[in-house]
Amino acid sequence: MYITGEMVREVEQKYGKPDELACAYEMEEREFDMVRRSQKHGRAHDVTLFIIDAARIVVIRKPMYPPGAYRAPSGGIEPGEPFEKGALREAHEETGLLVALAEYIVRARVKFTLGEAVIDWTSHVLAARVVGGKLEPIDTHEIVEARFATVDELTGSIRSALLASGSTGLRYRAELSDQVLARLAERNLIPNLGSTNQPPPIATS
DSSP: OOSOHHHHHHHHHHHOOOEEEEEEEEOOHHHHHHHHHTOGGGOOEEEEEEEEETTEEEEEEOTTSOTTOOBOOEEOOOTTOOHHHHHHHHHHHHHSEEEEEEEEEEEEEEEEEETTEEEEEEEEEEEEEEEEEOSSOSOTTTOSEEEEEOHHHHHTHHHHHHHHTOOHHHHHHHHHHHHHHHHHHHTTSSOOOOGGGOOOOOOOO
């Protein structure tokens, strides 16, 4: 893993210390192998951005996602690349937008398992705001659509589509989104979710 402790401390100093989450998901072989293939150079992380613009949040859809399934954009920092530079690059590639990082919201430490095999993974989740660009993916091989979604969509139809997909990875994304949205509402960065939309616990087994 090439996001170093020093890099994380620098991000925390600039954007605040995040809430820590720990969770675990048992995967089927196909998805587990997909995560393995993403571990070029020993990568074991993603940076996920909740890009907020006028109470809407940017979401992306990949080619293999079922209809209605979207999630926050994310990607990996390249070896030797500064954290902030890599996060902004990924945001632009996946959405076409120029963004500014705002707050470090969540650090989720995840165990993806397949029987006895384990992949330890970390998702660094930050809030960001739009400062320019056009909402249109640059990397059209990886991303087929980017759009704005309302909080009601994220907690309703989009969440339902992610969970109904049968994908463990998309279930993780749905449950991570639950946790992040709750924290964004607490910080008054998005409208309050209301008592009926409080997030269930993220998976721990």
